[in-house]
Amino acid sequence: MKQTTHPPDHRSARVRYGAGTAALPPARTRTRRRPTSRQWAAWGFLAPVTVYLALFYVYPLYRNLDLSLRHYTVRSFVQGNAPFTGLRNYQTVFDDPTFAPALLHTAVFTAVCLVFQYAIGLALAVFFNQHFRLSATLRALFLVPWLLPLIVSASTWSWMLNSDSGIVNALASAVGITPVNWLTSPSWSLTSVIVANIWIGVPFNLVVLYSGLQSIPANLYEAAALDGANAWQRFWRVTFPLLRPVSAITLLLGLVYTLKVFDIIWIMTKGGPADSSTTFATWSYQLGFGNLLPAFGPGAAVGNLLVVAALVFGLVYVRVQRKQALS
Secondary structure (H helix, E strand, C coil): CCCCCCCCCCHHHHHHHCCCCCCCCCCCCCCCCCCCHHHHHHHHHHHHHHHHHHHHHHHHHHHHHHHHCECCCHHHHHHCCCCECCCHHHHHHHHCCCHHHHHHHHHHHHHHHHHHHHHHHHHHHHHHCCCCCCHHHHHHHHCHHHHCCHHHHHHHHHHHCCCCCCHHHHHHHHCCCCCCCCCCCCCCHHHHHHHHHHHHHHHHHHHHHHHHHHCCCHHHHHHHHHCCCCHHHHHHHHHHHHCHHHHHHHHHHHHHHHHCCCHHHHHHCCCCCCCCCCCHHHHHHHHHHCCCCCCHHHHHHHHHHHHHHHHHHHHHHHHHHHHHHHC
16 A cells, blocks of 8 residues: 655644744845945045045155154164154254244244235235226236245245345435345344245235135125125124134144245344344254254254144134034
C-alpha cells in the first residue's frame, strides 16, 4: 500500500501557539549606505580647498607656533634639533624695551588708518552713488592706488616725502612753509607711513561700501524725502543703518590687513628712526631676518601675537553678527 506524504500544515503552528498570535516579523539586517554620486562630487570639490588650507594656513601656523616654543639657531633651524623652551621666547618679547613702543605704534597705526580709510571711503561711495557724468571714469581712477603693487606705492611715497628732493617739501617751500623731515624725524615717521597706508586702503573701502549702497532700495530715500528729511537725515537714518553689515565686514577685513602691514613701513622707514615707526609686523621681521644672529623664536612669538589679535577681533565680529541676526 503506497504511503502518501502531505505538505506540512503551517496553520498547525498557529493553532499550537494560539490562533490570535501574529507571525514574528523577519529580522532586519543592517546595510551600509554607499556614498552617492552627489556626495562624491561634494568631497571632490571640497578636497582642493582642504589641501590648500592645510598646506598654506594650518602647516605655517603650526610651524610658527613650534618656532616660538623652541630655541632655534641657524644650525638647528636647518637640522631640526632645537631644544624646547616653552614660553621663554614670549617672556623675552615682553621684557624687551621695544615691546611697549611697538604695541603703541601698532595700535595707533591700525586705529587711525581704519578710521580715515572708512570715513573717506564712505564719503566717496556716497558721492559716486549720485550717478553723475564721468562717475564711472573717476571711480576707475580711484582704484589705481589699490591696483598698484605695494612696493611701487611705497617707493612713490618715499620719493614724494624725501626731505631734500621730495615734491611735498618743494610745494611747502613754495608757499612759505618750513620743510619737514617726514621719513627721518622720529616725530613724523609714523605719520608718514599712516598717510601712505590710508591712501592705499581708501579704494578698497570705496568699492565695498559703494556695492553696499547699490543694494539699498531707492524708494526708502523717496519716502524719507516725502517725510521732510534732509540729506543728512536721510544718510543718518537710512543709509548708515542699512550699511552696518557691509561696514562691519569692511572694518574687519581692514583691521586684519592693517595689523599685518609690513611692505609700506619697511620700504619707507624700516621701522625707524630709533624705532619710531616700528610695529609688530616690522619688529617680527627684524628679529627673525634683520640681524646677523637671527632670533627666530622671539620673531615667531611676535608674529603669533598678531595672529591672536586678528583672531580675537574676528571672533568678536562673529559674535556681534550672531546677535544682530537673532535680534
